[in-house]
Amino acid sequence: MRRASATRRAPIMLTPLVDMFTILLVFLLMNYSTGGDLMYMIESILMPESISRVQLEPAVEVAVATDRVYVDGDLVLDDLSPWYAGNELLIPQLYEALKTKSAQIKQKEQLVSLYRFSGKIVIQGDRALPFKLLKKIMYTADRADFTNISLAVLQKGQS
Amino acid sequence: MRIRRRDLTGALEPSEVDLTPLMCLFIILVPMLLITAVFERLSSLKVNLPPASTLETTDPTVKEPTGVVELRLTFLEEGLALEGTLSHDPEGRQKEVYEDFSYPIPLREGQYDLPELQRTLLSLKAQYPRHENIVFLVDDRILYDLIVQAMDTCREENVLEEGERKSRPLFPNISLSEAFDEAKGFDGLRLGTREIDQRLGTQ
Numbered sequence: 001m002r003r004a005s006a007t008r009r010a011p012i013m014l015t016p017l018v019d020m021f022t023i024l025l026v027f028l029l030m031n032y033s034t035g036g037d038l039m040y041m042i043e044s045i046l047m048p049e050s051i052s053r054v055q056l057e058p059a060v061e062v063a064v065a066t067d068r069v070y071v072d073g074d075l076v077l078d079d080l081s082p083w084y085a086g087n088e089l090l091i092p093q094l095y096e097a098l099k100t101k102s103a104q105i106k107q108k109e110q111l112v113s114l115y116r117f118s119g120k121i122v123i124q125g126d127r128a129l130p131f132k133l134l135k136k137i138m139y140t141a142d143r144a145d146f147t148n149i150s151l152a153v154l155q156k157g158q159s
Numbered sequence: 160m161r162i163r164r165r166d167l168t169g170a171l172e173p174s175e176v177d178l179t180p181l182m183c184l185f186i187i188l189v190p191m192l193l194i195t196a197v198f199e200r201l202s203s204l205k206v207n208l209p210p211a212s213t214l215e216t217t218d219p220t221v222k223e224p225t226g227v228v229e230l231r232l233t234f235l236e237e238g239l240a241l242e243g244t245l246s247h248d249p250e251g252r253q254k255e256v257y258e259d260f261s262y263p264i265p266l267r268e269g270q271y272d273l274p275e276l277q278r279t280l281l282s283l284k285a286q287y288p289r290h291e292n293i294v295f296l297v298d299d300r301i302l303y304d305l306i307v308q309a310m311d312t313c314r315e316e317n318v319l320e321e322g323e324r325k326s327r328p329l330f331p332n333i334s335l336s337e338a339f340d341e342a343k344g345f346d347g348l349r350l351g352t353r354e355i356d357q358r359l360g361t362q
Contacts, residue, residue, distance in 0.1 A: 021182075
């Protein structure tokens with residue numbers, strides 16, 4: 001330190017750095033969201049874009065890629081091809097997983113007085129999913145007592 | 160202090176603002192915000208499942224004296240079709256006349272014509288401002304992406320007014336349903352859940 005101060009001190013131009021930081025700070029503050037989205041993101045799923053601005057609520061999540069189904073991040077079914085071909089609406093493996101979830105939540109409901117089973121479920125579907133499969137997922141969720149269905153979407157062009 | 164006093168008396172040398180505390184603040188804040196930054200935001204779309212009887216009857220208690228009784232949007236591979244039932248009451252409430260209408264929206268250049276759908280919905284909304292429900296009847300082969308886009312189109316109208324984006328609700332209560340094919344029927348509708356329920360010990 002003493003040596004540095006002994007020689008002539010070169011001034012560092014801090015102004016451009018401060019400019020940059022200010023811009024960065026404003027930009028980051030602008031798209032800062034206080035409510036975190038807690039969701040199991042599955043890599044192979046590309047969700048559709050929508051102009052909806054409704055916040056996601058915590059709920060049981062069903063993620064549907066074009067060939068497999070996850071419930072809350074756990075793989076439930078790794079081959080969907082029979083449901084592409086067949087006409088039956090119920091997907092037994094998914095039904096079983098969802099029914100277990102709803103039973104767990106209902107059990108919790110009895111232990112905690114303020115806790116209510118809302119029947120909320122969020123479907124995270126891939127863009128390329130045909131309605132034939134979507135309807136089967138929705139039907140299965142409905143049969144497993146999850147009647148309050150929402151679709152998860154990516155927000156389109158932020159304004 | 161001595162230096163500064165001398166500066167004040169000299170009054171010519173410009174004093175520099177000490178930026179160090181500001182830099183400290185920035186250096187802490189910027190990484191923190193960068194870490195928590197969310198670039199892909201998620202949102203949700205509420206979907207209703209239609210009640211079992213939607214297609215046959217509508218609830219008489221909520222029926223408006225005149226207006227839209229039901230609005231359906233059919234998705235087919237050949238295009239969209241907006242259908243519905245309107246009611247008029249030329250001789251008072253007791254004698255309502257029901258009238259079906261159908262407005263096909265064919266594909267334009269191989270694409271589903273969503274702008275045309277929005278124009279049609281807008282004119283309907285202008286005539287029947289209180290109606291908010293719409294039922295989607297979707298063909299099996301229609302892709303999820305199109306359904307979400309059509310939901311956006313039906314849910315609200317986006318207009319640019321004086322450079323500001325505004326949205327007005329159109330028909331926000333959307334029910335998703337299957338395009339009913341009489342010949343096919345609903346097979347497998349009651350496919351057993353009982354065995355699984357018994358195995359899990361749930362009802």
